[in-house]
Amino acid sequence: MDMPSHPALKHHVEHLDFMLYHTQQDLDHSREYANQTHARILEQGDAIKMLANDRRTLRQQRAKKDATITRLRAKIAALEATVKAQEEQMKKMEEDGDDIQGGSAFLSDDDDFEDDENTEEEDYEFLDAGEDDHVDIEMAPPTRNANQDAMMQMLQVMLEDREAERAERQANIAALQQLANNNQGHHDHPGSKLKNFQNTNPPVFSKTT
Structure with missing residues (x-):
């Protein structure tokens, strides 16, 4: 004996079938969204590891630059001390030069014109020349001015x-000072890459949280 169809029951079954179909589609979409979210999480994990390595590398480079700056500053201080010492030496040399110029080392003494007790008469024979005779004496140029010059x-x-x-x-x-200033001003902030990455690539799953 066939059972008569019930219109209300048939409508209810069709409605349940429709709801089941859409629920299955929602589950498929949720599964796809979960897979995409998991892939993004893995990608961001790799990016975080890369940024951590970059941050460690930047810290090492900064430590090296700080050591270089310290060494350059010490070298600059040593050079400044050397320049100061040489300036003092130059001043001393200039003072010594003034003493040499104003001293009396090249002046003749009065004793130079006194007669020597050991001088013989024949040493003055060249002065007994005749009236028309003359003796050429070569005069040496003054040595004081030449030596001073x-x-x-x-x-x-x-x-x-x-x-x-x-x-x-x-x-x-x-x-060296310019090099030290350039090395001191070239430090990059390690977190700038992470901040730019977060601003340019926002996670999709943030809408659901």
């Missing part, structure tokens, strides 16, 4: 050499 030229050359060395050392000090 030579001494001043030598001192001037030494001062020019010192000035050139001083200028070269000053240039080296300026270059």
